[in-house]
Structures are given as structure tokens and as C-alpha cells.
Amino acid sequence: MEHLGAGLAAFGVLGPSIAIGILTGMSSAAISRNPDAASEIRGLAIILAGFAEGLGVLAIVVGLLAIFIK
Amino acid sequence: MANDPEMETVATDATDTRPARRRAHPLIWLILAVVALDVIAFVVAPPFPRGGAPGDACAFPVCFIDGNLEFPPPHVVWDLDPANPMPSGSLVIAFHPSITSTLLTMWIVELALLLVGFAATRRPRPVPGRLQNFVEWAYDSLDGFARSTGGPAAARHVPIFASFFIFILFANWSGLVSPVGKVEELRAPTSDVNVTIGLALVAFTYFEAQGFRALGLGYLGKFFPVREFRNGIGAGSIAVFVGLIELMLELVKPVTLSMRLFGNIYGGEVALAVVTALTVALLPVMIVGLEAMLNFVQALIFSTLTLIFALVAMESHHEEHAVHDGALSSEGSTGHEHLATSPAH
Numbered sequence: 210m211e212h213l214g215a216g217l218a219a220f221g222v223l224g225p226s227i228a229i230g231i232l233t234g235m236s237s238a239a240i241s242r243n244p245d246a247a248s249e250i251r252g253l254a255i256i257l258a259g260f261a262e263g264l265g266v267l268a269i270v271v272g273l274l275a276i277f278i279k
Numbered sequence: 280m281a282n283d284p285e286m287e288t289v290a291t292d293a294t295d296t297r298p299a300r301r302r303a304h305p306l307i308w309l310i311l312a313v314v315a316l317d318v319i320a321f322v323v324a325p326p327f328p329r330g331g332a333p334g335d336a337c338a339f340p341v342c343f344i345d346g347n348l349e350f351p352p353p354h355v356v357w358d359l360d361p362a363n364p365m366p367s368g369s370l371v372i373a374f375h376p377s378i379t380s381t382l383l384t385m386w387i388v389e390l391a392l393l394l395v396g397f398a399a400t401r402r403p404r405p406v407p408g409r410l411q412n413f414v415e416w417a418y419d420s421l422d423g424f425a426r427s428t429g430g431p432a433a434a435r436h437v438p439i440f441a442s443f444f445i446f447i448l449f450a451n452w453s454g455l456v457s458p459v460g461k462v463e464e465l466r467a468p469t470s471d472v473n474v475t476i477g478l479a480l481v482a483f484t485y486f487e488a489q490g491f492r493a494l495g496l497g498y499l500g501k502f503f504p505v506r507e508f509r510n511g512i513g514a515g516s517i518a519v520f521v522g523l524i525e526l527m528l529e530l531v532k533p534v535t536l537s538m539r540l541f542g543n544i545y546g547g548e549v550a551l552a553v554v555t556a557l558t559v560a561l562l563p564v565m566i567v568g569l570e571a572m573l574n575f576v577q578a579l580i581f582s583t584l585t586l587i588f589a590l591v592a593m594e595s596h597h598e599e600h601a602v603h604d605g606a607l608s609s610e611g612s613t614g615h616e617h618l619a620t621s622p623a624h
Contacts, residue, residue, distance in 0.1 A: 259580040263535065266542030273351060 221268025385468035444582040451574030479537035490592030
């Protein structure tokens with residue numbers, strides 16, 4: 210039963226992946242509209258992608274807890 | 280002329296077949312070194328089933344993966360209290376003094392960083408040597424980044440920002456250097472929940488202390504705004520409700536800091552172990568490259584978030600919106616940019 214729970218918890222990674230996809234698309238559009246700001250947009254995008262990824266990691270941690278805590 | 284036979288020392292292409300003086304791109308050597316190390320490790324220490332001895336029969340793929348995988352609690356290298364064994368079972372939190380693999384690696388990383396620090400600053404010269412120049416460049420770029428992210432008020436927080444960043448960066452990267460993944464006695468420090476929770480608690484203490492130092496006991500007024508009751512019961516109760524939510528968000532900050540770092544580094548280690556178990560040599564190189572970049576980003580995020588939380592804690596309630604605008608906008612913006620709604624934090 211724990212493995213089922215862990216597998217369901219892994220679905221939580223769907224949210225941040227969609228978020229990072231949207232971030233990538235919009236930052237690419239922003240760079241194309243304003244190429245001079247490319248380095249700032251790139252820096253900001255990397256940091257914000259890290260934030261979004263952190264939340265996906267919380268889902269993985271729940272899955273790990275489900276398996277390793279009897 | 281397209282093919283000028285002049286000798287150049289700068290390599291353009293590793294597949295160039297012109298003879299003699301061209302050297303391959305240094306990245307190619309790095310990739311070959313990692314592949315060679317993986318093959319050597321596989322031959323010298325093949326995976327054995329968990330709980331067995333080296334040399335037991337091991338089927339591909341299940342046993343390979345099982346032999347390479349590491350559980351979240353770290354391996355104990357030296358048990359300091361053998362009389363009372365570690366309670367096992369459904370306990371989440373247990374206190375048992377021991378030297379674990381992550382602690383050992385953390386000491387090694389810290390020792391190396393301290394040695395570099397001492398060697399670089401022992402006899403500082405106005406025209407710096409190579410090591411001092413490198414260390415100065417590193418600190419200077421961190422300083423510039425902190426100021427561009429947080430504004431000029433970030434200058435007092437640069438030392439702790441730089442300390443967190445350098446320590447977490449090299450602690451993360453130490454998990455990719457080759458003995459650390461394979462040998463039981465060494466493991467990346469930040470892949471252990473204990474270490475990341477400790478780091479998050481230190482950061483939490485730091486920015487709470489900064490908040491109290493800047494605002495005195497009025498810092499508690501952010502979470503329990505009893506002053507709003509002067510404007511009437513309705514406004515007062517709304518303010519108390521908002522204050523409770525802010526208190527919850529404040530307490531969530533160390534949790535997210537620690538869990539984000541732990542999950543990224545431990546998950547990276549699991550991914551690396553599984554891919555190394557399944558395909559011994561070539562694919563792990565790509566994972567190592569990906570992990571190197573992700574570890575850098577996670578170190579940057581931890582330290583930047585500590586900096587921003589410290590700055591936010593120091594602001595009184597009315598200036599909060601200006602800090603949110605200034606701290607998160609890119610460095611090229613001049614003048615005031617007031618967002619229509621302040622971003623919820």
C-alpha cells in the first residue's frame with residue numbers, strides 16, 4: 210500500500226513541470242522582444258525555475274516518507 | 280583562405296583531423312576521465328546485494344540498482360554510543376550520537392575550504408597572486424550579485440550570503456566527485472536531511488535575529504498586530520487573521536529551505552546511482568553534468584532566499600511593498616516600478 214501512495218505522490222511533480230514550461234516559453238518570448246535584456250532575463254529565469262523545482266521536490270519527499278516510514 | 284595552415288593553439292573542433300599542434304577541447308578530456316572512472320569502479324567494485332558481501336552473485340538490473348542505491352538515513356561510520364542501539368521502526372526522529380558518512384564528508388569539505396581560505400589570505404599583496412586573485416574574484420562576484428538582488432541594503436548580509444553559497448556549493452559538488460558516490464563511507468553532506476535542516480535552522484535564526492535587531496520587539500507586531508484594533512473591531516480581526524497567516528508562512532520558510540535542498544541533492548544522487556547501475560559508463564556523464572548545474576542553482580537559491588528573507592524581515596510593514604518590488608526586479612530597471620498588486624510571498 211505504501212508503494213501505491215508513493216507512486217501517487219510522484220504525480221505532484223506534474224505541477225512544477227508545467228510551471229517551468231510556461232516560464233521557459235514566456236522568458237523566450239521576452240528575450241525575443243527585447244534582446245538587450247537577455248542576460249537579466251536568463252538569470253531571473255534560472256532562479257525562478259529553481260523555486261518551482263523546489264516545490265516538486267516536496268512531492269518527492271512525501272513519496273519517500275511513504276516508503277521509508279513503516 | 281579557409282584552410283590557413285597557420286598553427287593555432289586554440290582548438291576549435293575536437294573532430295578536426297589536422298595533425299600535430301591542436302589540442303582537444305578540455306571538456307572532452309573531462310568526459311573521458313569520468314567514463315574511465317566509471318568503468319574502473321564497475322570492474323574493481325561491482326555492486327553486490329544489500330546485506331551481502333562483495334562478490335555475491337548479482338543479477339542485472341534489479342540487484343545492480345539495489346546495490347547502488349542509498350537510503351535517506353546516512354551510513355554510520357563510527358558509532359559513538361554502541362550501548363544503546365539506534366531505535367529502528369516507525370520513528371521519524373531519533374537522537375543517537377555517531378559519526379556518519381555525511382558528517383565525515385562535510386568535515387573533509389570544510390577542511391579543504393579552510394585550507395584554501397588560509398592559503399589565499401596569508402600574505403595579501405597589492406598585486407595578487409593567482410590564488411588570491413581567484414578568491415577575490417569569487418567574493419567580488421558574489422558581492423555584486425547580492426547587491427543587484429537586494430539593493431544597497433544587502434551589503435551587511437553579504438558575508439553570510441557568501442558563506443552559505445560557497446559551503447553549499449562545494450558540499451553539493453562533492454557528491455559528484457568519484458569516490459563519494461561509490462564508497463559507503465563518504466556521501467554528499469547536503470543529501471542528508473539532518474544537514475539541510477541544520478542549515479535551514481541557522482538561516483532561520485539569522486533572519487529572525489536581523490528582524491528583531493532592526494525593529495526591536497515591534498517585529499512581533501508583524502504577526503500579532505494588536506495596534507489595528509484601534510481602527511475598530513472589524514479591521515482588528517482581519518489584521519489578526521492576516522498576522523496568523525504571516526506567522527505560518529514565516530514558520531514554513533525553514534521547512535521549504537531544508538526540504539528543497541535535501542530533495543534536489545538526494546534525488547540527484549538517486550538518479551545518478553540508478554543510471555550508473557543500469558548503464559555503466561556513458562549516460563552517467565550526462566547526469567553528472569546536469570547535476571553539476573542543478574547543484575549550483577540550488578546553492579544559489581538557498582543563499583539568495585536567506586538574503587531576501589533577511590531583508591524582508593528588516594523592513595517595517597509599510598515598506599514591505601517597496602522591498603518586494605526592488606528585491607525581485609532585474610537590475611536593469613531604473614526609476615520606480617510599482618506593480619499593480621504586490622506579489623504574495
